[in-house]
Amino acid sequence: MRRSRGLTAALVLSLAGAGTGIGLVLMPQASAITAPVAFTADELPTWQTNGVVWAMAQANGTVFAGGTFSAVRPPEGAAGAEQNAVNFVALDAATGNPTSCKLAFTIGEGTATVRTLVVSKDKKTLYAGGSFGAVNGTPVSSLAAIDIASCTPKASFHPSFPATVRALAVTDDTLYAGGDFTTVEGQQRERFAAVDASSGALKPFVANVDEPGRAVEVTPDGKNVLLGGDFFTVNGSNSHALAVVNAGTGAVTKTYSNIPSNSVVKDISTDDTGFYTGHEGSGGGVFDGRIGLRLSDFTEKWRDRCLGATQFVLPYEGVLYSSSHGHDCSTELEFPDGKRNFLLAQPTNHEGAAPAPVDGFVRGPGKLGWHPTANDGMDGTEGIGPRVMAVAEKNDVKYMWVGGEFTLINGKPQWGLTRFASTGDVGAPTTPVASAASVKPGEVQVRWRTSYDADDSKLTYRIYRNGSATPAATVTASSLEWQRPQASWNDTTVKAGQSYTYRVTATDAAGNTSALSAVASVTVPTSVQAYPNQVRADGAQLYWRYDDTVSPYVADTSNGGNTSGVQINTPALRQTPGAVSGSSTAMGFNGTSQQVHSDRRQTVGNTFTIETWFKTNTTRGGKLIGFGNNTSRNSGQYDRQLYMTNTGRLVFGVHNGSTRTVSTGLFETYNDNKWHHVVGTQGPGGITLYVDGQAKDSLNANSTGTYAGYWHVGGDNLAGWPTRPTSNFFAGQIDETAVYPSALTGAQVKSHFDLAKAATDTVSTVKTTEDTYINQGAPSTAYGTSTSLAVRGSGSLYETYMRFTLPAAPAGQVLKSASLQIKTSTQANSGTADTVKVVPVTGNWTGAGTTFNTKPTLGTTPLGSIAGVPEGSAVHNVELDTAAVSAALGTNYGLGLTSTGTDPLWIWSAEATAAEGTPQLVLTFGTK
Structure with a gap:
């Protein structure tokens, strides 16, 4: 089965040039897939079979496919009629269409099949092996030679192989065969044989094996032959499945055991x-x-x-x-x-x-x-999927051809045959799933689950802030279909008390760009959030806060750990109140099927800490957090786990040949529907279990199993562990899960427990309940349903009015800061060179009834201002007078936007559908 080793793939790698707009990336003339991969994963239109393709070979821009089928038909949805193709078809490598070469491999009784194809060194002869008795009516015996130029069988080449030929390899003068036969030309040749490549005459090569031969290849120097199959002996020597023999005699060169x-x-x-x-x-x-x-x-x-x-x-x-x-x-x-x-x-x-x-x-x-993706294949076959591959070249393009018994390629109907090219990468990466978080002034962590691209493992991510068309940052990260770790970027140019939005795109090396991620919003706190900041400072390498808004992504808030999670079976998001005071939310689990597993395979040493908060009233127990070697399926290896028994006791344990566990006391139960903090540590001194800041039990167990796996929260295997609960899965809420590569001290654990209840800032975002503007040039027109709002001082006066329903301050807190967020529209010249002021609206007004002639009265004392707004659609913040806004808490509050200049400002209204466009107030509350 000599491959196309002579082909040299001189791929032209042309890197894309990035435009300044979102997604404006120039396409190269040729694809630039991630080296050393030479082919895209984008399937090309290819004629398909109605049965299994077992064999392939190529020569001079033509691909030959053999198997067990009777017809070929056009690609799905393409024009053309089905054609007879009796176990063989020749196809143009560049178009995927059948050529004029038609051969029928038939047999007198039973089902004929072509199992192997190989082309001579001079590309003039195609050899076919299988189970058949004739080619286009010319008698043969399971092996045939085809003149490629005329597409006719060579009648003079007809060695007798009385059983199936499954493998072929050819040199300048010798054709080697492997299969089920025990004789050739009436002479003993058990499963492997050699014949003259021109005449078919049997050669003295003898490499007898005791079970079928399935593969044969000649070493590049021509001195040895590689044999593969089911066998256990070769010429009497023990060697299972693989052997090396002399190319001339068949004498054993190398055996394998x-x-x-x-x-x-x-x-x-x-x-x-x-x-x-x-x-x-x-x-x-x-x-x-x-x-x-x-x-x-x-x-x-x-x-x-x-x-x-x-x-x-x-x-x-x-x-x-x-x-x-x-x-x-x-x-x-x-x-x-x-x-x-x-x-x-x-x-x-x-x-x-x-x-x-x-x-x-x-x-x-x-x-x-x-x-590329495929499937198991056709009904009644072995359920294998792809079976054979070949590389062909035509017009300086290389094509990877694949045959088998599949019926789907990349999710689209395609039977038996498909192909991929060295150019023309058109598949964009999947859209990133992004989120953002901030635990201290001056920093936002933007993070996203890396995208997947079927032929590019290294992708470029662009992060856009506040709707800008220019990326704030560019990050490269690698990912595979089964390995999509989190990537992140820290924005250190943010201001305390202001809200920001972020969106992320992924671009492959050919310039194909994903859609923008959904908007990730965050408000920067005016003071450090004590609990999460301490978790990060203590070295967490996984920190899941469960503030996520979409499935299936669970963001990692650790400082550079980037160990995100994947939700299984849709746990309930944003459950309130969370375990930590402030705005943090929790995740809810149903106790039967829901869990989260980490998105990165890793090994964990003998020193670690696992920490989480939980709330439940379950009487079926379940796993809170643990380590296991599988993802969505039950792990076969599992330990480093915290779980609850049916009675509500907590157990922490490791496995170092046997289970080693510590637990809470017989009457210390925690299924009381209250938030509890549980920590398990292992270090040189052994394992310790902490609950609500207090050490509960310890054991001198300082080693555990070494294997690669994933962290699990909410469920995984518990078989064989002490006081195993009824359920592997936990029913209740879980919050603030962290994993550390060190053993936290008792003081650190107690500090975390105490900090969770410490007062922290809370943030409210309040969108407009109504907005409109007035136009002096149309004094009787109301603009309450307009998607845009305008501000201009003279020429033709524009004024904008907004109404907000302000919340009361939370108990024990006061307003610490307030800002108005607006977004300029996408129309030309939406920005302004003038100063825009924000003032109170003192008169009554409605969106439907307010015109220039009926406009309300505006206050004279500005609450805030913005000196010039750049062109381009983007989000802008106007800091407001905290005392003035504080006095209006708990009321309906009106704000007006005015200017004294002639350059208009255009912003989105509440009626606009633009993402991030609705005007809103950002209110930060904290302790007095």
Whole structure:
């Protein structure tokens, strides 16, 4: 199965130039996908089969596909009629359309199938193997040679293979075959054989094996042949699934004994430095992944132990592309058991030093950002998905072709065949999910769950503040489909007491840009928020405050930890009141299926602290927080956990060969529907459980299991743990979860508990209940339903009026600051060079009834002003006189905007649909 190693992919990487407007990014002439990936993940229109594609080869811009099918049809929604294609089709690599070459592979009895295709070195002959008795009526015996130029079978080439041929490889003069046969031309050749590439005459090569051969490849120097299959012996020598033999004689060169007995080799391929195997198996201890081996001595470089039946491996330009249904890459520190990933890519070699062996094997190189999606496939087939791949070139464009039994590609109907190109990346990244938080004056933390792009793992994020068209910051971050960690940026130019809005876009290397994220709003406090500030200062590397407004993202407020969370089964958001005084909210869990898991796989040492607040009246217990090796599925390894028993007791424990736990006393129960603070620590002195600031129990257990996993809140496996509750899942509210890489001291724990009840500032944002403006040039016209408001002093007078329903100050607090937020509209020249004043409105007015002729009276003492507003749609703050606004708390309060100049200001009204556009007051309350 010689691959297209001779192709050289000279991709033209043209970086996009960013425009100044949001999303205005110039498209390059060629895509710039993240190196070393050579192909986009955007599927191209391709004719499709009505059955399974088992084999592929390519030559001179034509792709040959063989399998078990009877017809091909146009891509979904395209014009054209179905065509007969009896187990074979030739297609134009650049268009995806069938060529004029028509071959029918048939058999007298049973179902004919083509299982392997290979092209001669001179690109003139196509060899096909499988189970068939004729090609276009010309008698053959499971192996045929096709003249490519004339698309006709070579009648003189007809060696007799009495059983299925599953694999082929060719040199200048020899064709090697593997399969189910035990004789060739009446002579003993058990599962592997060699024939003359021109005449088909049997060669003296003998490499007899005891079970089917499924893969064969010749080393680049032509001296050895690589054999793969189900076998356990080769020429009498023990070697399971893989062997190396002499290319001339078949004598054994290298045997292998470290492939599990329940796994087989499905494919072998080579490049200039190594060879690679794809494996499939069943049962416990199975090996389903890929191995990279050296050509110099045929020893193993690395072993990727992902589970998921690898069918094909194709090295190309330093990347190993593979087709499988990979569903568990836990051993590779990648995705846990769950969703199937059908098309994967990884470097052929580790960059730099390889990692240390684990369980005797060097982990495979990490997966790259190439991730087209597929599915298991057609009814009645094996449910494998993609089975075979080939790279073809035409008109200086390279195409990755994929065949198999799938019926969907990237979520769209497509049967059996698809292809991807080296240019034309048109898929934009997913839209970031963003939030913002501020725990002290002078700083806003903007954070977002990184986006996913199927062929770009390194994305550029632009953060836009207050609706500006110019980004306030640009950040690059890497992500994969199964690994989307939080990214963040600290805005240190903000002012205390003012509100800010942020939106984020993601752009790939080809310039494709996502939509803007939803608006993330935040008000900067006028004083430090004691509790969250202390959690950050004490070194939390995960800090979930549960103030999130959208699913499925849970933001991490830690200082640079960026360990965000993913909500499972939609927990209830923004539950009030939260555990910490002020504006913080909590998350509600139903006790049956809801949880949050961290979005970053990690390992945790023997020194750590877990901390959270909870409130519940459950009698079924459940996990509050813990560490486990899976995400949405039950973990198989799990410890470092706090959980509640059915009676309301709290348990904290680790696992170092056995469970080691501490708990509250028999009558110390906490399911009383009140907020409680619980902390578990482990360090050199052992483990300690704290509740509500007090140490409850400790144990000299200073070690725990080492494995990669995820933090879980609200649920995960509890099987086998002492006083296991009825439910793995917690029913109640959880707030202020934090994880630290150190063991907090008793004093620190007590400080956190005390600070949670300390007085803190609260912020209210109050939108207008009514607004309008008047126009001297239209003295009888009311503008109460206008989406814009205007201010101008002379020429033709404009004045704007707004009404707010002000809240009363919270008990024990006073108004500390007040500001008016407005947003200039998108019309040309919406800004003004003049000073705009904010004054009280003393007369009565309504939006529907106010005109220039009936305008209300304005106060003469300004509450605040803004000296000039720049052009461009953006949010602006006007600080107001705190005493004057304080006197109006608890009332309906009117404000007017006036100017003495001739340059008008245009802003959005409450009726505008523009995001961030509604005028609002920002009121900060705090202790006297």
